Amino acid sequence: MPVADYTLLAECGRARRGRLTLPHGVVETPAFMPVGTQGTVKALTPVDLEGAGVQMVLANTYHLWVRPGHERIRALGGLHKMMDWSRPILTDSGGFQVFSLKEFRKITEEGVKFRSTIDGQWRHLTPEVAVEVQEAFGVDVAMALDECIEWPAERDHVARSTDRTTRWLARCNAARRAPESTALFGIVQGGMYEDLRVEHAQRLAAMDLDGYAVGGLSVGEPREQLFAMAELGAAHLPKHKVRYLMGVGYPLDLVDGVLAGIDLFDCVIPTRSARFGVAFTSRGRVTIKHARHRDDPGPLDPACPCYACGRFGRAYLRHLFTANEILAPRLLTLHNVTFYQSLMARIRRAIEEGPEALHALRREAEGWMAAEGGNDASESDA
Ligand SMILES: [Zn+2]
Secondary structure (H helix, E strand, C coil): CCCCCCEEEEEEEEEEEEEEEEEEEEEEEEEEEEEEECCCCCCCCHHHHHHHCCCCCCEHHHHHHHHHCHHHHHHHCCCHHHHHCCCCCECCHHHHHHHHHHEEEEEEECCCEEEEECCCCCCEEEEHHHHHHHHHHCEEEEECCCCCCCCCHHHHHHHHHHHHHHHHHHHHHCCCCCCCCEEEEEEEEECCCHHHHHHHHHHHHHCCCEEEECCCCCCCHHHHHHHHHHHHHHCCCCCCCCEEEEEEEHHHHHHHHHCCCEEEECCHHHHHHHHEEEEECCEEEEHHHHHHHHCCCCCCCCCCCCCHHHHHHHHHHHHHHCCCCCCHHHHHHHHHHHHHHHHHHHHHHHHHHHHHHHHHHHHHHHCCCCCCCCCEEEECCC
């Protein structure tokens, strides 16, 4: 069986219901991966994640390579053992973080030299190193090193950069030493130029990779453009391989990504928002520090099965948050991660039920974008 075996179970328009089988388990798709930058989804234990229905997590190569180091992680038995997480893990290539170190990096055809913000050391991230480090982690899915460029960008620049990404992908593929235990996904680039996107998706499709990501999006472009480009990329990728949209997004974005033909997502939004006291609920966004929750004994979200919603009222959560108690971000993170997983489960059911169910869910998700029970101005008035 292939290292990343994708079975297409049902289709509804462009939306796909599938099953991705990886070395550490099965992922029912569409699926959302919470982000565990440092080898931990901040504030949660692996037991919490499993209870929330998380099937797969993402970890960041840049951070774990610099500290504690890939050789140390390998010696400790790999990332799964170190984190005590038995389900699948995907790591990014480290490229995105390195490219964002604007004043401390130098890009050549060979790779990217950069000065780490953690230990001040100069390091060289090449396609070969990106693969070596991710294979040392022992993750289920490694991402190929791609060149990340700013938006907007001139067509010539995008075309040259996309070609380099293809050459780097070929080098990543050649550098693999554990293709039976770590899959390699390639990343479709092409900026916001439709023909470049299509051409790149076709070139990558011809390489018959384990899976594919649509990259270079969510970089500041208008929302409509993001989903148009995701749809265009997805449409030219192989039907029987998994498709991953990197770094997206809000609950409504996940629904729109699925409608564009995407199977896999990751984003820091649910976990980061929780630490800022923002919860996503079936009644809209809740800013827990707001004074109107001061005397409210009701749950964050009556429709949510999580421990925080089952046992605690808003008044207490608000008190914890305003008193800077460590339990507040923990409970809000647990809630947001559960909310996202519940949403993905509903999306999967809706795809099986058909277009009406899927569009009804999209209309509902539109309502979740606004602040609960009113406008943003009243929410921010703490
Ligand atoms: Zn909850």
